Amino acid sequence: MSSSLPSEVVSSIEALKVRYERPSAALVPALFEIQERNGHITPEDEAAVAGLLEVDECTVHETASFYPLIFQQPVGKTHIQVCHNISCSLVGAEPLIDLLERELGVGEKEVTPDGLVSYQRAECLGCCCDAPVMLVGETLIGNLTPEKVQTVCARLKSGEKIVNDTSLTHTEPLEGGAVSVNFLIRDAHHLKIAEERGAYGAARKGLLEMTPDQILGEVKEAGLRGQGGAGFPTGMKWSFVPRDTPWTKYLCVNADESEPGTCKDREILRRDPHRLIEGIILASRAIGVRTAYVYIRREFYEPRQTFEAALREAYDAGYLGTNVLSSGFDLDIHVHHGAGAYICGEETGLIESLEGKKGWPRIKPPFPALKGLFGRPTVVNNVETLANLPFIISNGASRFRLRGTEKSPGTKLFCISGHVRKPGVHELPMGYSLRDMIYGVAGGIRDGHTLKAVIPGGSSVQVLRADEIDVAMDFEATRAAGTMLGSGGVIVMDESVDMVEALMVIARFYAHESCGQCTPCREGTAWTYKILHRLIEGRARPEDLDTLLDLANNMDGTTICPLGSAAAWPIQAMLKKFPEEFERRLPRKVAAVG
Numbered sequence: 001m002s003s004s005l006p007s008e009v010v011s012s013i014e015a016l017k018v019r020y021e022r023p024s025a026a027l028v029p030a031l032f033e034i035q036e037r038n039g040h041i042t043p044e045d046e047a048a049v050a051g052l053l054e055v056d057e058c059t060v061h062e063t064a065s066f067y068p069l070i071f072q073q074p075v076g077k078t079h080i081q082v083c084h085n086i087s088c089s090l091v092g093a094e095p096l097i098d099l100l101e102r103e104l105g106v107g108e109k110e111v112t113p114d115g116l117v118s119y120q121r122a123e124c125l126g127c128c129c130d131a132p133v134m135l136v137g138e139t140l141i142g143n144l145t146p147e148k149v150q151t152v153c154a155r156l157k158s159g160e161k162i163v164n165d166t167s168l169t170h171t172e173p174l175e176g177g178a179v180s181v182n183f184l185i186r187d188a189h190h191l192k193i194a195e196e197r198g199a200y201g202a203a204r205k206g207l208l209e210m211t212p213d214q215i216l217g218e219v220k221e222a223g224l225r226g227q228g229g230a231g232f233p234t235g236m237k238w239s240f241v242p243r244d245t246p247w248t249k250y251l252c253v254n255a256d257e258s259e260p261g262t263c264k265d266r267e268i269l270r271r272d273p274h275r276l277i278e279g280i281i282l283a284s285r286a287i288g289v290r291t292a293y294v295y296i297r298r299e300f301y302e303p304r305q306t307f308e309a310a311l312r313e314a315y316d317a318g319y320l321g322t323n324v325l326s327s328g329f330d331l332d333i334h335v336h337h338g339a340g341a342y343i344c345g346e347e348t349g350l351i352e353s354l355e356g357k358k359g360w361p362r363i364k365p366p367f368p369a370l371k372g373l374f375g376r377p378t379v380v381n382n383v384e385t386l387a388n389l390p391f392i393i394s395n396g397a398s399r400f401r402l403r404g405t406e407k408s409p410g411t412k413l414f415c416i417s418g419h420v421r422k423p424g425v426h427e428l429p430m431g432y433s434l435r436d437m438i439y440g441v442a443g444g445i446r447d448g449h450t451l452k453a454v455i456p457g458g459s460s461v462q463v464l465r466a467d468e469i470d471v472a473m474d475f476e477a478t479r480a481a482g483t484m485l486g487s488g489g490v491i492v493m494d495e496s497v498d499m500v501e502a503l504m505v506i507a508r509f510y511a512h513e514s515c516g517q518c519t520p521c522r523e524g525t526a527w528t529y530k531i532l533h534r535l536i537e538g539r540a541r542p543e544d545l546d547t548l549l550d551l552a553n554n555m556d557g558t559t560i561c562p563l564g565s566a567a568a569w570p571i572q573a574m575l576k577k578f579p580e581e582f583e584r585r586l587p588r589k590v591a592a593v594g
């Protein structure tokens with residue numbers, strides 16, 4: 001079919017196709033290629049892309065309309081995304097969004113009459129320790145204040161440049177730590193500095209002195225566990241992939257980082273990208289992978305650019321490509337953009353998305369280790385998980401095990417956001433006390449306030465009351481305390497927080513992000529949000545709390561992927577831990593007369 005697209009766009013799309021085993025996988029990148037030029041995607045664009053990628057138009061439309069960041073309607077020349085999720089809302093996102101609307105003079109998803117600006121609310125931009133945040137085009141503005149919102153709006157009106165001001169996410173690297181040692185080293189994202197600090201020494205060792213089985217053995221012995229949330233033992237996951245087969249195998253690096261409260265992978269991508277590349281080399285060598293994909297959420301513009309620059313340096317230096325370091329090993333790494341859907345962080349949703357489809361999770365089994373990307377054996381690993389590998393291979397499993405606990409060895413990046421004096425991303429030993437994290441590392445609760453509650457592992461896990469924070473932050477102890485370590489997103493709330501409102505913000509997120517595939521999750525998340533909204537607006541019905549709990553219990557463990565449970569756990573825990581706040585919202589019982 002003849003394409004209505006300009007020839008340079010057609011050439012870019014043709015170049016994208018060769019990155020994938022199937023051309024259809026280039027669908028989302030192809031749509032972004034057009035959107036970057038035209039602002040949005042028209043039905044004619046969809047038809048043209050369908051022709052170029054040999055996909056039917058229905059599939060193109062189904063994919064395009066699934067993703068919030070593929071725009072089907074015109075947006076302003078600069079499109080703003082402003083976060084209203086939990087960490088941002090705790091520190092004043094809503095009044096700032098009201099101000100933004102007033103300054104722009106338009107509502108959400110409307111475009112200013114001059115066509116220059118539009119805005120939309122975002123469900124967590126993955127920068128929770130810089131909250132409140134907004135993305136102005138590709139530029140992130142953090143620690144938002146009314147003055148910053150006004151300045152941005154004035155600059156947009158006068159055509160001035162918007163400046164990124166979040167380069168200094170607070171962090172205090174752990175001495176001798178596994179992933180954060182370069183976080184405060186100037187220019188450590190450049191190969192020269194990274195090499196001076198020992199980068200690629202582990203890759204050299206892994207490729208030239210160790211067999212794939214020896215790398216796998218070391219990782220198993222280290223007891224490294226997945227840092228994406230589930231904590232599955234990494235070595236065990238790799239060992240499920242068939243060995244000694246001629247089949248193509250893939251590694252997918254999960255840089256989707258969309259769990260509210262979590263913003264750690266972003267720091268690795270932007271501060272120490274070569275550590276991640278080295279981790280990918282080691283994992284690929286151990287599993288027998290020749291092609292790895294790094295699935296990075298679209299909103300991470302600056303981290304992605306830094307990572308892509310590091311990739312180019314690594315190719316130029318012979319750490320990637322054919323015959324890496326003269327070892328006979330070949331490896332290519334491709335970056336693939338997410339398009340704003342949380343569900344694509346779930347490993348099979350990610351695989352579907354990478355294949356150019358909507359991110360509907362797959363039923364397991366078969367597990368990705370046997371049948372993953374393009375039907376091939378595939379490992380999906382989180383960024384932080386892989387960033388631990390250079391330390392393990394350089395220093396050995398026993399040194400890695402010096403920190404952490406027997407079953408949760410090593411360290412973890414924790415993201416502490418909300419009502420603490422010093423929000424930030426910190427590498428700490430597994431098993432570190434939650435109390436010390438809040439009152440020591442993060443400087444305690446903001447002035448004049450007291451702790452009320454903590455969500456210790458990203459918004460999907462069970463809340464703890466202030467009197468429950470004597471918990472060791474590892475996989476086992478958090479479970480024993482009735483919650484989870486999750487992705488390490490520690491969201492701290494002081495006494496000013498209304499828990500019904502906090503839960504409503506969380507429930508809004510799951511309602512927005514449910515992919516709709518499973519009935520309990522699709523209906524449950526939507527109804528939960530609706531009921532909480534009704535409670536807040538003073539329209540509660542006597543049975544609402546029972547219904548809320550019923551909905552949560554019906555979502556918990558009944559869906560294809562864990563999003564249903566992730567939506568249920570906060571509800572169950574909030575109702576149990578703060579019942580009086582919910583009961584207060586119910587209609588008063590009127591005493592019978594006569």
Ligand SMILES: Cc1cc2nc3c(=O)[nH]c(=O)nc-3n(C[C@H](O)[C@H](O)[C@H](O)COP(=O)(O)O)c2cc1C
Nearest residue numbers: 226227228254256257258345346347381382385562
């Ligand atoms: C709804 C949902 C969202 C998820 N989002 C992410 C994510 O953004 N990043 C991530 O690494 N893992 C995420 N996960 C976990 C992945 O499914 C998977 O367990 C992980 O990427 C495996 O890597 P790991 O073993 O190295 O932790 C998510 C899971 C669910 C159910």
